[in-house]
Amino acid sequence: MSIHFKEVKHMFYSVVLTLQAISSGQITSFVGQKIHGWLFSLLKKADANLAPALHASVPNKAFTVSSFLGRKLNSTLEINEGELYKIRLTFLNDNVFQAISGEIYELLARAIPIQLERVKFIINLLTVDPEDPWSGFTTEEELLESVxxxxxxxxxxxxxxxxxxxxxxxxxxxxxxxxxxxxxxxxxxxxxxxxxxxxxxxxxxxxxxxxxxxxxxxxxxxxxxxxxxxxxxxxxxxxxxxxxxxxxxxxxxxxxxxxxxxxxxxxxxxx
Missing domain, CATH: 3.30.70.1900 (Alpha-Beta Plaits)
Structure with a gap:
């Protein structure tokens, strides 16, 4: 199968955020659902028009989220103040990535707390470094040309x-x-x-x-x-x-x- 394309510019991103708990508590349901809600709140703040359009794009939306990487999935999570937790966000659309990343950088730079259920965190680090096993970036062109x-x-x-x-x-x-x-x-x-x-x-x-x-x-x-x-x-x-x-x-x-x-x-x- 030969593939021909013109000026493919779509980029795909996998961003890993390191969160530090600034309070202790429990998260009683799946963390991925909580991160989804937080991400949409950021998107509404960044672009009031993009958020409802993205929400309506069922079933193949332009992003994914993880739970806490490396943590249990199927039980209540005990969160301890001071501990670090990693989450991953992926983006299949540049507009969504730019809108969300701008908001995240502001939270990171100003150490503004985020809340998942009743537990508060600050963002310590954002990485898209391909050396991290869960982060990285590529383009549609690179994927198509991969031999x-x-x-x-x-x-x-x-x-x-x-x-x-x-x-x-x-x-x-x-x-x-x-x-x-x-x-x-x-x-x-x-x-x-x-x-x-x-x-x-x-x-x-x-x-x-x-x-x-x-x-x-x-x-x-x-x-x-x-x-x-x-x-x-x-x-x-x-x-x-x-x-x-x-x-x-x-x-x-x-x-x-x-x-x-x-x-x-x-x-x-x-x-």
Missing amino acids: NENREIALKFYTPTCFRIGDLHLREPEPEKVFTSLLCKWNTHCSFKFDENLRDKFKEIVILESDIIQKRVQFSHFYIQGFVGSVKYKLPEIPSVIKTANILANFAFYSGVGYKTTMGLGQVKRL
Whole structure:
């Protein structure tokens, strides 16, 4: 499959914030949901018109958030004053990144507290350094030009991942669902559009190895269950699928996979 594009300028960002607790307390529901609310409050302050437009862009919004990196997902969190906690924000749109980053830099420079549930934090550090395993940046052009035609793709899902089909939540790492989710996110936010007919060809991708468990997280008024762990996929000998799936697997670091990536679900890395 050959790819042709003109002046691709879209950038993707993964920003890691280091927060320091300035009070102690509990966060009783999934941190990703709290960070989502905080992020939207920043966006409303930065751009009153952009916030409602972004909120209405269902289901493939231009950002994702994490929970606290490396912390438990499925229980009440005890927050201790003085401790450091890391969160990650990714952006698939320059306007959203610029609006949010400007507000975050002000909070950082002036040590203005932020509040998640009843606990207050200050931002100690913002990084997009690719040396950090959870931060970095790339462009649409770089992803499209990456020479990677492996027929085996391994992904690690760090937070519960599921796919919503109507009223159902599908909780298995089915190849078609994983790569179709990535295809939809890519085609929503990128200049170059992949052929939507690839969805049918994704059905020929198979799982070689799977080491997953089911995990649930408690939101304010409901819980969601999904899979976490590592999965290795084998691609069919179809050049368009091999090229596209490899690009999408690299894109997954920024886009997330599946349902409610804007609230901390579906955080994934290519291994």
